[in-house]
Amino acid sequence: MTKTSLAVLMLFSALLINAQEYFPKNDGVKTTSSAPTAFINATIHVSHNQSIKSGTLLIKDGKVVASGTNVTVPKDAKIIDVKGKHIYPSFIDLYSSFGIDKPKRQPRNRGDKPQYDASRTGYYWNDHIMPEQHAMEQFKFDAKSANELLKAGFGVVNTHIHDGIHRGTGVLVALNINDGNDQRIINAKSAQHLSFTKSALSKQAYPTSIMGSIALLRQFYYDADWYAKGMSKTKDLSIEAYNANKNLVSIFEAGSKTNALRADKIGDLFNIQYIILGGGDEYERIPEIKATNAAFIIPVNFREAYDVENPFLTDALQLSDMKAWSQEPNNPKILEENGINFALTTHKLKSPEKFKSMLLKAIEYGLSKEKALEALTSMPAKLLGQASKIGSLNAGTYANFLITSGEIFDKKTKLYENWVQGEQHVILDMNQKDISGDYEFSLNGDTYKMTILGDAPKLKSKVTTGNVTLGSQIKYTDDWVHLSMTTKDTTTQDFIRVAALVKENITLQGKAILPNGTETTFLAKKETAEINKSNSKTDKNKDVKVNYISKITYPNMAYGFETLPVQETLLFKNATVWTNEAEGILQNTDVLIKNGKIAKIGKNLSNSSAKIIDATGKHLTSGIIDEHSHIATSSVNESGHNSTAEVSIEDVIDDEDINIYRNLAGGVTSIQVLHGSANPIGGRSAIIKLKWGASADNYIYNNSPKFIKFALGENVKQSNWGDNSKSRFPQTRMGVEQVYIDYFTRAKSYDALKQSGKPYRKDIELETLAEILNKERFISCHSYVQSEINMLMKVAEQFNFTVNTFTHILEGYKVADKMAEHDAGGSTFSDWWAYKYEVNDAIPYNAAIMHNQGVTVAINSDDAEMSRRLNQETAKTVKYGGMSEEDAWKFITLNPAKLLHIDDRVGSIKIGKDADLVLWSDHPMSVYTKAEKTIIEGVTYFDIERDKAMRKAIAKEKRILINEMLKAKNKGEKTQAIKQKKKVHMHCDYVEYQIN
Structure with missing residues (x-):
């Protein structure tokens, strides 16, 4: 890649603009004419909200001189009469790779x-x-x-290198084929471009995950600020380039509503308002999208219907994809209704040729024509700060405009010419008559019907007589139509040839030569002449028939809520209440929930405003808490470094993971979503409540305790990664210990400098580790073998902190006394063993032995399937370890709450605690019991009766959508094959090593 200094680039940019003025002319005598051109009698759309009827557009030297009804036309002007036609500003595409070679991916x-x-x-x-x-x-x-873009109506594109996380600056280019870059380049540095996607050219592994990309970008911004203050001792041309371009607009390729919200959070942290390339799914989270205050660039690559004729394949089709097919064309309309600024782009379309049909589809679904025009002209110009140059036909702007047969967003309107910087680009000859349409004619006693489709010179004809469709070909040049067609006798290869002149009233008049050589007159009349669009009236109240639009749900998939459930006052009557407090298990007891809290516990309670729930013969418990889970995240491991304390699972919460709903059905209300075990020092955790239907940020506990994942054993030293992957330190258990000592030593020095008040470079990684030293962040450590467990406790004691929790810890029974002395908790499996070498010594008595030694013990899942059966997993400790039922139940409720430092809020049924409760049909540890209601802060997120109704509604919705897709196929719409999607089942050792 060429590395050009800023000064050279600025000089180059200046030369681009001015060089040609003083270049010598050595190729003959030339006279450059600067005579103006006047387009008269047109309907001129100066901008999306300003139109002039029977107006004049005057241009000169590639710029608009004037537009209006009283424009004085100079005597030397070339006059072009475009009576009955419309003139619009050419379109602008803000997100393009035009003129930039696609980087070739390196094997990685x-x-x-x-x-x-x-x-x-x-x-x-x-x-x-x-x-x-x-x-x-x-x-x-x-x-x-x-040429492809010009035919689609575009006159300007903003293009950039689609490679990397920070991609550098883009260039704003006029699609002026006739001139050179000295004229085309409107702005050589138009915007900064960013994404979450790695460079295809680099083999550098970090980041391997989207949470790594987020952390890297944050750190880069901190470093740029440090550098700008003159604090760096070394030179960094990347940071210098960023700081030099800091005032440019920043365009972020998000590609989905979820990534849009993630990107906006980064921008908010550094006071940057990104323009965001969306994914077309913004409608699914419109309140959150609106709250970003960002402008969006919206693709219109609406998906094709799925081919659902094969019922076996259709079973694999997810409801979310079916709903998206019906909903996506509605996205621009919903953005408009919510006052969100947006531009439209051809990005993700296979060809610009498809843009018009997609845009018309969005208009059919309710996007106003005025907003569509704004999104293609004045809005992109405004977002780039180029409104004085492009996006309208105001005086002084570039003469970038379209000449059309009628209103630009009418289906039958034709684009004749696309002028860019005053240079004419002919798409269709606007002086040639439009002969497309339906005709009827007679020959030799037979009546024929003919349909002509398309635009000259690419026309198609369809000729029928009676029920017979004839083979035919048509050509149209210089007002003459030449048609050849077969006869109605399909057993012969005879042809009828026609030559006809196109008359003013679109009548085809000439002669036909029959197969026997006989000539006869030919006269074909157009059945319904096309009404000129400039004289037609638009019926704004006309209902446009669109496909069935599925209702948006939260989340917008199976089991989503049409309306989010709300907090209620609930009174459970006559339940068996497992308090997890000194009161133990209470029989025939009432529990009142009010304002999301447990308000009263007792007998014969009453509340006039409460919804009464008869819990006779049923069991009421606090919600299950999973200390170790990997559901509800779109990323689990950042494996590029041996320490990734800078990354956070909170950045990548996946609020659409169906395992959330399944966990609610299993009585789970809270989980710790942990980073995986790819490195000794992993990423920060997310402690969340399973508020199904809420947006990702609303899942995270308020004032959430700070946790981080550490790991020991085979995974971190890469012994099970394959021979080609062993290139990262550490490679041995001894090396793992040294990683901890090294990083904590560095963190200690970093914190001392920070506390001294002297200037320091903010380092997210060391900030996080310093929080551990200062007892502000807690460790949950993946562990198996007693020697390593001992090692980490000794390292912690060396640096004067405590390991909060050893998770997995299948050899915990060997060191339980030492753990109790260290005050470390243990979160373990109930009966997993022998699934890999380092767990050969695991026993099912582990939890009970640790508990009996005074260790706070929890049973965890580390698995999406097991997590919804934790009530049965903890029951195994009663069998194997002789635990009491109450203590066993605490292993999945109160004890994990203690380990996560949230036991003041959840984990037991106590007045004042959060109303996170589960109503079970039977004994909560029975294999036959079902969670009938799962409640979080007084909101019922799972109800078994509602679940039954939802299953019926899902089946009905699928039937409707399948029928709509069949109808679409029968109408001739293209369909796509069904591809089965398999959700990644994340565990500790799931490693993403490519995100692009």
């Missing part, structure tokens, strides 16, 4: 350059951060692609 293995590529000296340490890239340096005008 997990072990490739995991930490630093030393060949990039002088630039930022991570290859995927490249603000020094300038699209202008790689830009090559592509006339073929330009």
Whole structure:
């Protein structure tokens, strides 16, 4: 990649604009005419909200001089009469790779350059951060692609290098085929571009996950601020380039509503308001999208209907995908209704040719034509700060405009010409008559019907007589139609040839030559002449028939709520109440829930405003808490470094994971979503409540305790990653210990500098580790073998902190006394063993032995299936360890709450605690029991009767959508094959080593 200094680039940009003025002319005598051109008698759409009838557009030297009804036309002006036609500003595409070669992906293995590529000296340490890239340096005008865009109505594109997390600057280009880059380049540095996607050119492993991309970008912004203050002792051309371009607009490729919200949070932290490339699914979380205050760039690549003719394949089709097919065209309308600024883009379309049909579909679904025009003209211009140059036909703007046969967003309107910077690009000859339509004619006593489709010169004809469709071909040039067609006798190969002149009233008049050589007159009349769009009236109240639109649910998938459940006052009557407090298990007891809290516990309670729930013969418990889970996240491991304390699971909560709902059905109300075990020091945890239907941020506990994942054993030293992956330190258990000592030593020094009041470079990783030293963050450590458990406790004691929880800890029974002395908790499996070498010594008595030694013990899942059966898992400790039922139940309720430092809020039924409760049909540890209601803070997120109704509603919705897709196919719409989606089942050792 060429590395050009900022000064050289600025000089180059200036030369682009001015160089041609003083270039010598050595190729003959030339006279450049600067005479103006006037387009008269047009309906001129100066902008999306300003139109002029019978107006004049005057242009000169590639710019608009004036537009209006009283424009003085100079004597030397060339006059073009476009009576009855419309003139619009050309479209602008804010998100393009036009003129930029697609980077070729390099083969990548997990072990490739995991930490630093030393060949990039002088630039930022991570290859995927490249603000020094300038699209202008790689830009090559592509006339073929330009022609495709011109035909779709575009006159300007903002293009950039689609590679990396920080991708550098883009370039704003006019699609002017006739001139060179000295004229085309409107802005050589139009915007900064970012994404969560790694560079295809680099083999540097970090980041391997989206949470790593988020953390890396945050750290980069901190580093840029530090550098800007003159605090760096070394030169960094990447940061210098970013700081030099800081005032440019920043465009972030999110590609989905979820990533849009993630990107916006980064922007908010650093006071950056991104323009966000969306994914077309913004309608699913419109309140949150609106709250970003961001402008969006919206693709219109609406998906095709699925081919649902095969019922066996259709069973694999997810309701969420079926709903998306029906809902996506509604997205622009919903954005408009909610006052969200947006531009439209061809991004993700196979060809710009498809843009018009997709846009018309959005308009059919309710997007106003005015908003559509704004989203293609003035809005993108405004977002780039270029409204004085492009996006309208105001005086002084570039003469970028379209000449059309009628209103631009009417289906039959034709685009004749696309002028860019005053240069004419002819799409269709606007002086040629439009002959498309339906005709009827007679020949030799037979009546024929003919339909002509398309635009000249690419026309198609369909000719029928009676029930016979004839073979035919048609050509149309210079007002003459030449038609050849077979006869109605399909057993012969005879042809009828027609030559006809197109008359003013779109009548085809000429002669026909029959197969025997006889000539006869030919006269074909158009059945319904097309009404000129400029004279037609738009019926705004006309109902446009669109496909069935599925209702949006929260989340927008199976088992989503049409209306989010609300907090209620609930009174449970005559339940068997498992308090987990000194009162123990209470028989025939009432529990009142009010304002999301447990308000009263007792007998014969009453409340006039409460919803009464008869719990006779049923059991009421606090909600199950899973100390170790990997559901509800879209990323689990950042494996690129041996320490990734800078990453956070809170950044990647997946609020649409169906396992959330399944866990609620199993009585689970809270979980700790842990980073995986790819490295000794993993990422920060997320402690969440399973508020199904809420947005990701609303899952996280208020004032959530701070946790981080550590790991020991085979995974972190890469012994089970395969031979090609063993390139990262550490490779031995001894090395793991040294990683901890090294990082805590560095964190201690970092914290001392921070506390001293002296300037310091903010390092998210060391900040996190310093929180451990300061007892502000707690460790949950993946562990198996007693020697390693002992080692980490000794390291912790060396640095004066405590390991909060050893999770898995299948050899905990060997060191339970030492754990109790250290005050470490144990969160373990009930009866897992022998599934890999380091758990060969595991026994099912582990939980009971640790408990009997005074260790706070929890039973965890580490598995999406097991987590919804934790009530049965904890029952195993009664069998194997002789635990009492009450103590066993605490293993999945009160004890994990204690380990997570949330036992003041949840884990038992106590007045004042959060009303996170489960009503069971039977004894809560029975294999036959069912969770009838799962309640979080007084909101019923799972109800077994509601679940039955939802199953019926899902089946009905699928039937409707299948029928709609069959209808779409029968109407000739394209369909796509069904591809079965398999959700990744995440465990500790699931490693993402590519995110792009």
